Amino acid sequence: MGVIGTANIAIRRILPVLAAHDRVDLVAVASRDKARAERVGAVFGCRGVGDYAALLESEDLDAVYIPLPPGMHHEWALRALRSGKHVLVEKPMSDAYEKTLELISTASELGLVLAENFMFLHHSQHAAVAAMLDGAVGELRQFSGTFAVPPLAPDSFRYQAGLGGGALLDVGVYPLRAAQLYLAGELEVLGACLRVDEATGVDVAGSVLLSDARGVTAQLDFGFEHSYRSTYALWGRRGRVSVRRAFTPPEQLKPVVRIEQQDVVTERSLPEDNQVFNAMDAFVRAALGEGPATGDTSATLRQALLVDRVRRTARLVGSGARGHELLGETPGVR
Template sequence: MPQHRPQRTLRMGVIGCADIAIRRILPVLAAHDGVELVAVASRDRTRAEQVGAAFGCCGVAGYATLLQRDDVDAVYIPLPPGMHHEWALRALTAGKHVLVEKPLSERYAHTVELLSTAKQLGLVLAENFMFLHHSQHRAVRALIEQDVLGELRVFSGSFAVPPLAPSSFRYQSHLGGGALLDVGVYPLRAAQLYLPGELDVLGACLRVDERTGVDVAGSALLCDAQGRTAQLDFGFEHSYRSTYSLWGSRGRLSVRRAFTPPEQLRPVVRIEQQDVVTERSLPEDNQVVNALDAFVRAALGDVGAAPAPEAMLRQAALVDAVRRVAKVVGGTAEQRAVLAGLGAARV
């Protein structure tokens, strides 16, 4: 469990019984010293009660019912992306701190509204990119500072998975499905760890599946003011890949399990310099515990743990930009127009 021990307890509720909540998040919340897990909500009362009983909390029928509770200080929202804006906004206006699964919302304008509301109400709003809290990325930054790469020239990142269950929300456009919002946002966010300034989207391609109307694969090319580039690939129709690499004037560094490393894994970083190849094994870490601990500390008043609104805004702007410039292939003309329209909407 986290080393930090909050001085008081954050009373939390969970809006939705998604698979990620049950497998990854609820076990950590139930065991966290700084959290009192109060309730979990579902539109299905029986489902809510079953999940609540499994984690020692109350099962509530209806998301709005949970938000009305005075004994809930903060909520975690693992709903499909198309529902994030509505329920995060309702949670904030109900006076709750909010942790939302990535992406924070489907579009830039909604992200602006959510962050503005959180600031106005003095509440913590966080986007749950758990990989950012894994120590392997700090180790990579330390290696860069030790000049193992020289001048950084290229970032490349890939996150793709084999086809998912046909019933998954990821194949439903009205719920915010699609590869860009589900897996593409990971390498897009990772690129900003190492190219922190303004990034322009030079080009992109999104392939739409006509049966579902969502993008199932894509690539993007980005560039910063210094001419450094980021090359990103993602999708739902690939062999599994979760990696990024940094290519510099003196060497190349690769992270093999960048986005969803198991907590028992000792990550390996590969460094290639001329004819010398070095592999470094890093300590195990639990990014789920770390991410939730950071949110709890921020909600309990630790300013140093608070997420940066600027990073969330930049991420949302880049997602919109990828859609806006992308060549959309496959699907019907109407499906392509809908996807392009999401990127064009900035007001």
């Protein structure tokens, strides 16, 4: 397996797991800065390559992981697939529905594994929460979800429109994806708002209101200008269940779920789990022929379509919104 890019998430979270996995031979890591690639490679016991394309030409690779900025996912995932490699690409799979559809179609035609790395989906707490719904929540009426972080380093790709920056594609996709775990079918975007920063031209915060065909609604909030928050809640006839560390729980954390029913509040501690390992292991098993070739493609496509609908619906506010409204664009997700 090889890695295209030396993003922080790759170095901190993914490469240690791949290097230690007993069914993975980590062969190479690529960066456009060869010296950086060699430094990272030395840490994880693999070679460093100073060119993405050169890595894809390596005959000793079966699969690649791509932690590049969202605006680069489509190009390099497509090139990797066409070079005969299985592909694990960071979320979102691409910055547009049509691009995601092309990637999935290409993987299917070539019989290759293509997976979008939403690691939170691989944590056992969500299955545990789903099992509580009938008894603790009853008939679901409303879902709410939030993922927000403090301001990032000014030179981060997340503030660069040309690289697919912006809060929607970085943190907003998490509550959007979580809402689809509990709401049914195709979701309608009833309203959305994206706050655009004048200096960077990207969306730095936003809110979305969704509904499914049953009338169950979802209120979602996200951004780069907040104290840290990573949570979702389900509210129904019998009560409300909230998940405190929904998207990035540390592997040693025993998640606490809060159940509120009338005058009774219960907190339940769930088993710790390692969503990073679980996500990598699921991809590895699929690449070895022990799982579906392209994973849950219908969910990936629904997610990409929903993100596009949010962009088309969103009202842009803030000092950087003027001009993008006139062009009919959502900044940061072109």
